[in-house]
Amino acid sequence: MASEKFTCNEVVGCLFADPDSEGEYLPLENDGDSFTHHASDASLPCNGAAGQSLDLHQAQMNPLPNVDGPLPNVSAGNNVSRGRSLHQEVSRRVSDVGNEAESYVGVQSLYSTSQLASLSSDHVPLRNCSDSNVAEHLSNSTGDVRRGRSVNRTVRGQRGGRGSRNENSLHSARARGRSGRAARSRSRGGVTRGRGAMHSLVQDDGNAGFEYLANEEQYQSWITPFDQPIGYLGERELSNANSPLDFLSLFLSDEFWNLLVIETNRYAHQFLASHQLQPHSRFHQWSDVTVSEMKAFFSLHLSMGLVEKSELEDYWAEYWPTATPGFGNVMSRNRFEMILSFLHFTNNEEYVDRGQPGYDRLFKIRPIINLVIPRFSAVYGPSKQLSLDEMTIAFKGKSTLKMYNPNKPDKYGYKVFVVSEAKSGYVLQWSMYTGQNRPNANADFGATHLVVPELMAPYTGKGHEVYMDSYYTSPAIADELASNDLGLCGTVSSNRKGMPKGLTREQLSLSKGDDPVFMRKGKLLACAWHDTKRFTMLSSLHSNTCVRKRIRSKHTDSGYREINRPVCVDDYNSFMGGVDTADQRMKTYLFPHRSRKWYNRIFNAILSVSMVNAHIIYCSCTAAPHKPLKVFVQDVITALLEGFSRKESNKGRKSSSLGDMPQRLTERHFICQSDGNPDCVVCSDRTRPKGRRQTKYMCRQCGVGLCVVPCNERYHTLKHYKKCHLDG
Known part of the structure; x- marks a missing residue:
């Protein structure tokens, strides 16, 4: 089809028409007041991938005298030049006129920030075109078949439906303005190529209120300055003179030991009264456990984390290469196994059946959780940066709480939501996942929308920053935390509800080495970047600034390469690993043996976390050099044995x-x-x-x-x- 030639005013009228008007054009001829009303006072340079698509629009013009004249026929040529020549010609003529004017106003000032991103060097945005031939001309000038279809769909949308392509139908579509704009928003435009963002030919509202940042912004912090006390907050003074057991007693108090003794003896009596024992059962020899004997039991319990063996019986074996006579000197094997069998934390008579009011899936371990976990945050003040992540407590037995995650080292086990100090790994909040049937859950946001505010509730209004991964991060969570004076930074899925569509893989192509692309909505900053792989960040704490980093590379002679890394990514790498640090240290000396009782595994994890937290407080309260965690655990084991003597009746078979x-x-x-x-x-x-x-x-x-x-x-x-x- 032969293409027609148009004057520059006709095409510029299509480019710069007011999207909110119905059939009206932006005044361009000898109307400087109207022109500057739509323009900003200054034109700022652009940076990043989004700014690369604006290079063709840097022409300055005000006012615009006669720019009429035929534009070249762009129906012929290769695929690249045909798609660009019309826009380039318009930009060139506008630039020539702007250079002769006395005052200058940037062309990009005509656009809002979101509209700037939709312009690129590969296509011409269509807005309220006054002639159907313009659409046909643009469609024919694009060599790419798919891009031509997108343009045709856009023009048909502007007509308000699938009407004919004559001039009358186009004018009727303009008269129906709103229906035409609705159809345009549903159409899919072509995309730009190269390092810039892949934007639609027609600007839609799929970015959820986010707007592109074309230049570096001057960020002003909104969060409350952090001035909270850091470190040990307990009433009792602690120093080098205190033993490691004194630090552990901050969490395992006398109430803790009394609870274990009372409930263990209660369960033993309940079991013996309800079961008929075999004649040779060792349970016939049961006697009530005391506090000192319970501490001795846990001294052996902790020792097994230092000396791992395949079976419990091996700790009492006498085979000379692997013999550990210290276990037998403290307690006989039968006595240890009896206490382990009857170890209990709650009264079974208070159990509420499933489906009844007050039913608790964690009933067996709930007293320990309520007694120990609140002490973590009560005796220690964290620094400004916090980490939120999950731990996995390995367990392969039968339990309704057990989960499977193939991407974790421990694929079967319990999921625990944890908030920790980013620097030290001190565990502050600890909450087990018991299912999605939470009473106040919002189906629109998912279970994590309730978990995050609950875990961060003690730290609202104090100026803390929390770092989390894509499992928790969302614009809704970020807004809710920001309303409580809490900053958020974390990776996020690009297709999360409320995230801008302009950062998805379908609309934004990034490759290794490209500059990051930023978008902002109020306090929220969204960033898409391709480092070793593609990912998206969401932050309410950062601006779109970048830092120059020198990293290793096997593709250069020096072995290093320099990259522009966003500051939000740099801070995320520094402060996200707090929970991972706690998880690693907690599992270093964890009780290694299996148990059929699901709650024992959770209790062992809480005991190990308490030990790690006690060591962190010890390091903060004492002068260097500090004992490593292994020596700290050994000193606790020794202190737990003080005042205990092995009963003669528990030595086993009487000797001659x-x-x-x-x-x-x-x-x-x-x-x-x-x-x-x-x-x-x-x-x-x-x-x-x-x-x-x-x-x-x-x-x-x-x-x-x-x-x-x-x-x-x-x-x-x-x-x-x-x-x-x-x-x-």
């Missing part, structure tokens, strides 16, 4: 008059020939290759296979008789 000597060392023994070929109990070891040793002889009194020489003598004279293959 010779003390603890076994029977094989105190009586007369005789060797006889065996009916078969048993393994020698002294020198045979099936756990190593070729370690099995068989014999034809055995001890008649002991009933075990023995070699005549030297195993018979070794077995009946040595307490630790097992022969090592290294002995020769």
Whole structure:
């Protein structure tokens, strides 16, 4: 189809028409007052990817005299030049006129910030065109078939429907103004190419009120200056003179130990009264536990985190390479396992059935949570920066609270929402996830919309900053925290409700090395950037400033490259890892053995978090050098054993008059020939290759296979008789 030529005024009228008017054009001829009314007083330079699409609009014009004249025929040419030549010609003529004027007003001032982003060097925005031939001309001038379809759809939208392409239908569409604009907002325009943002031919309202930032802004902080006390806040003075147990007692008070003793003894009596025990059951030997014995029990409990073995019984085993005699010196194996079996934290008689008012999924562990967790924030004041993230308490048993996350190291377990100090990892708030059926949940925002305000409630109005990942971050959360004088910064999913569509992958193509793209809405700043991968940030604390960073790179000779990193990204990398630090330290010396009781695993996690928090307070209250966490735990174990003495009745089988000597060392023994070929109990070891040793002889009194020489003598004279293959 042959294209027609238009005068510059006709096309400029289409470009700069007021989108809110119905069929009216912006005065352009000899009307400086009307022109400057729509323009700002100054023209600021643009930066970033969004600013690259504005280079063709830097022409200055005021007023505009005669710019009439035919524009070139752009229906021919390659795909790139055909799509741009019309716009370039208009910009050139406007620039020529502006250079001759005495006063200058930037062309970009005609646009709002959001409208500026929609202009690019690849297409011409269409607004209230007065001639259907303009649309046909633009459609034919675009070599890209898909882009041509988008333009045609846009023009048909401006006509208010799928009417014919004659002049009358276009004028009727202009008369129906609102329906034409509604259709334009539903149409999909072409996109720009290169490093700039991929914007629609027609500016729509899909950015949820966000506007592009074309130049660096002067950010003014709105948050309250932080002046809260930092560190230990308890009433009792703590210093180097205090033992590590004094710091742990800030969380595990006397009330904690009394609760464990009362509920453990109560549960033991309830169990023994309701069960018929086997004749040889060790539970027949149960006696009530005391506070000192409970502390000794937990000293062994903590020691097992320092010395990991595959089974509980191995801590009392006497095999010489792996023997740990300290456990047997404190408590017998049977006594330890009995206390572990009856360890309890609440009265089962107060349990409320599922579906009844007052039902609590965490009933078994609720007293410990209510007693210990509030102490975390009561005795310690955090610094300005906080981290919010989740922990996973590993558990593979049967529980309705168990979750599966394939992206976590511990794929099965309980999810816990945690707020911690960003710098030290001190845990301040700790809340277990028990399901999405929360009473005040809002279906429009999801479960995290309630979790975040609840966790951050103690820190509202104090000037804190909280950093979180995309699981929690959303514009709704950021606005709610900002209303409570709390700043937020975190990664966010670009398709979150309330996020601008202009930063999505479909509308904004970014590659490694591109400048970040920023958009603002009130206090909220949205940023899209491609570093090692593409991501989006949301912050109520930062401006669109960047810092120059030197990072490693294998593609350069020096091994480094420089990048422009947004300040919000730099702060996020610095302050987001608080919960991860706490999680790592908490699991370093965690009780390593499994339990079928789901609440035991949660209790062990709370105990370990309390130990890490106590160590952080110890480091803040004492002078350097500080004890590492391992030595701190060892000192706590030693302090828990003070005042405890092992009961004689709990030593196990009563020994003879010779003390603890076994029977094989105190009586007369005789060797006889065996009916078969048993393994020698002294020198045979099936756990190593070729370690099995068989014999034809055995001890008649002991009933075990023995070699005549030297195993018979070794077995009946040595307490630790097992022969090592290294002995020769």
